Amino acid sequence: MKSLITGVAGFIGSHLAEKLLSLGHQVVGIDKFLNNYPRDFKERNHAGFKSHPDFLFLEEDLLRLDLGALLRDVDYVFHLAALPGVRASWGAEFARYSENNIMATQLLLEACKSLPLRKVVYASSSSVYGDTDDLPMREEGMTRPVSPYGVSKLAAEHLCYLYWKGYGVPTASLRFFSVYGPRQRPDMFFHILMRAVLRGEPVPLYDDGEQSRDFTFCSDIVDGLTAAAFYPGSGEVFNLGGGTEASLLTVISMVENISGRRANLQRHDRQRGDVRRTQASTERARTRLGYIPRVGLAQGLALEWEWIQSIEG
Ligand code: NAD
Ligand code: UGA
Numbered sequence: 001m002k003s004l005i006t007g008v009a010g011f012i013g014s015h016l017a018e019k020l021l022s023l024g025h026q027v028v029g030i031d032k033f034l035n036n037y038p039r040d041f042k043e044r045n046h047a048g049f050k051s052h053p054d055f056l057f058l059e060e061d062l063l064r065l066d067l068g069a070l071l072r073d074v075d076y077v078f079h080l081a082a083l084p085g086v087r088a089s090w091g092a093e094f095a096r097y098s099e100n101n102i103m104a105t106q107l108l109l110e111a112c113k114s115l116p117l118r119k120v121v122y123a124s125s126s127s128v129y130g131d132t133d134d135l136p137m138r139e140e141g142m143t144r145p146v147s148p149y150g151v152s153k154l155a156a157e158h159l160c161y162l163y164w165k166g167y168g169v170p171t172a173s174l175r176f177f178s179v180y181g182p183r184q185r186p187d188m189f190f191h192i193l194m195r196a197v198l199r200g201e202p203v204p205l206y207d208d209g210e211q212s213r214d215f216t217f218c219s220d221i222v223d224g225l226t227a228a229a230f231y232p233g234s235g236e237v238f239n240l241g242g243g244t245e246a247s248l249l250t251v252i253s254m255v256e257n258i259s260g261r262r263a264n265l266q267r268h269d270r271q272r273g274d275v276r277r278t279q280a281s282t283e284r285a286r287t288r289l290g291y292i293p294r295v296g297l298a299q300g301l302a303l304e305w306e307w308i309q310s311i312e313g
Pocket of ligand 2: 084086124125126127176177178179190204205207211213248271
C-alpha cells in the first residue's frame with residue numbers, strides 16, 4: 001500500500017506518518033515548512049522517521065507542485081496541509097488561508113481526478129460549525145463558521161464533496177475537534193499553558209476560561225484517519241471528537257495537578273472568531289468507522305506534559 005500525506009511535518013501529519021509506516025505502508029510526505037510556527041518544531045516532528053526506508057520526504061508547496069506523477073501509484077491520500085489557527089485568520093491574513101486551505105485543496109483534488117485512488121481523506125475542523133446551542137454538534141447540523149479560518153475549512157470540505165459528486169474522487173472529510181498531545185502546535189492553548197507553567201511565566205487566558213472544547217488526543221485522530229481511509233463509502237463527513245467536553249479552567253487545574261506547579265493567569269478579552277463551546281456527536285464515526293476515542297483527558301495531558309518537559313529540557 002502507498003499513502004501520500006500532505007502536511008507531514010506538522011503536528012498531526014507526523015503522527016499519522018508513524019502509524020502508516022508501522023502498518024507497512026510506503027509513505028510519501030509533502031510539507032513546505034509554512035512559517036505559521038518555527039521550522040525547528042517541524043524538523044523535530046519528522047526527524048524520527050525521515051530516514052525510514054519506506055518514507056520519502058518532499059519539501060514542496062502544494063500550490064506549485066506537479067502532483068500528477070506523484071499520485072500515479074498512490075492508494076490513499078491524507079490531506080492535512082493547511083494554515084491552521086482560528087484567531088489569526090482575519091484581515092489581510094485571509095489571503096494566505098485562502099491559498100493554503102482552499103486553493104491547495106482544489107489543486108490536489110484536480111490532480112486526483114480519474115486516478116484509481118482508494119480514498120482521499122481531508123482534515124476538516126470543528127470550526128465549520130461556529131457557535132451553536134444545538135449540542136452535541138452533528139454532521140447534518142448547521143454549519144455557520146464564526147472565523148475566516150472556519151470558512152476556509154468549510155469551503156475545502158465542500159470541494160471534497162464536489163469532486164466526489166462531479167468526478168467520483170472517493171473523498172471523506174473528518175471534522176477534528178481541538179487536537180492535543182505530544183507535538184501540539186506552539187500556538188495552541190495546552191502548549192502555551194504547559195510551556196508557561198514550566199518556565200514560570202504568565203499564561204494568557206482569553207475570555208473567562210469557562211469556554212470549553214471537546215479535546216481530542218492525537219492518537220485517536222490518527223485512528224480515525226486510517227479508519228476513514230479503509231472504510232468503503234465515500235462523499236461523507238465525520239466528526240472526530242475526544243468524548244469529553246472540558247473548560248479551560250478545568251484543564252488549567254488538571255495541569256496544575258499533573259505538574260505540581262501553579263499557573264499564573266493573565267486575563268485578556270474574548271478573541272474574535274473563538275467559539276464558546278464545542279461538543280462532538282461521534283455516533284456516525286462510531287457506527288460506520290468503528291471510531292472510539294481511547295485516551296482520556298487526564299492521561300493525554302500527562303503525555304503532553306512529559307513531551308513539553310522533554311523539548312524544554
Ligand atoms: P500544522 O501546522 O502542525 O500542520 C500543517 C502542515 O501543513 C504544516 O507543517 C505546514 O507547513 C504544511 N503546509 C501548509 N500549507 C502547505 C502547502 N501549501 N504545501 C505544503 N505544505 C503545507 O497543523 P496541525 O495542527 O497538524 O493540523 C493539520 C490539519 O488538521 C490542518 O488541516 C488543520 O486545519 C486540521 N485541524 C487541526 C486541528 C487541531 O486541533 N490541531 C483541529 C481541526 C482541524
Ligand atoms: C483548534 C485548532 O487550533 C484549530 O486548528 C482547529 O481547527 C480547531 O481547534 C478545531 O477544533 O476545529 P481552538 O479550539 O481555538 O482551535 O484551539 P486553541 O487555539 O488551542 O484555543 C483553545 C482556547 O484557548 C480558545 O478559547 C482560546 O481563546 C484559548 N486560548 C488560546 C487562550 O486562552 N490563551 C492562549 O494563549 C491561546
